[in-house]
Amino acid sequence: MPRKSRMFGTSPERVFAVLADGWTYASWVVGASHIRDVDDGWPAAGTRIHHQVGPWPLHVKDTTWVHAVVPGRMLELHARAWPLGEAMVRLDLEPVNGATRVTLTYDLIAGVGRFVPHLVQSVLLGPRSTEMLSRLNDIAVRRRVGGQVMA
Template structure:
């Protein structure tokens, strides 16, 4: 299991506005290259983001499915990471005086990465997830600035 944390100068609602916008997924998820479709029910449990990973012409179509959703607090997703297997990622947000503390936890559920010792899997997942949170932070803070301009 790998855990990353990020302090974001935006409200949990602004952070979740990005997290639950399936069409923004490729903008912050490392490796996702395009969004093909987002189920209307996403982020409710069972709703899916249909995306592709890789770079053209070596694109693989895949999906991410919502498992649990608490608005502005928590989102848990099931990831199909072909050919590496399946994983789960959870985002938990806590309000802070300056915005939000977001914790991202990822674990491999099946496939080759699930067979690795936890410390080795973390060496693979931690840097990628740190970059994903950096991108998410930029989007959420930009979202907050846009909201302030419109009021």
């Protein structure tokens, strides 16, 4: 399965705080253009983010829901963007000497993407994954709450 990792200069708790704020989803997920709603209790298993994918006026309204979660350590999402397809997306957060290794893994499970070999998926999704990790890192490291950078 396509997989990318990046070291973040902050704690797993700070990274997970961004993931746990569903309203930030379109800020770090490449292709997500607007968040319409976030279920109460996000990111508990089964809760959803209602989003739009793509540019206006060609955007697609769909949802992403939490398949599994270990707070502070892992978030596995079932992402939909029909008619393009569906993917299981997993983010693993591993503490490493005061920093965090974030690993992003994809598995295209429905739609045309499921027929694409994993090696080709890695090549096609690699730049997108790199950009998503870069955006997530920027938010986690520099996010401010009440005018102060989160500690």
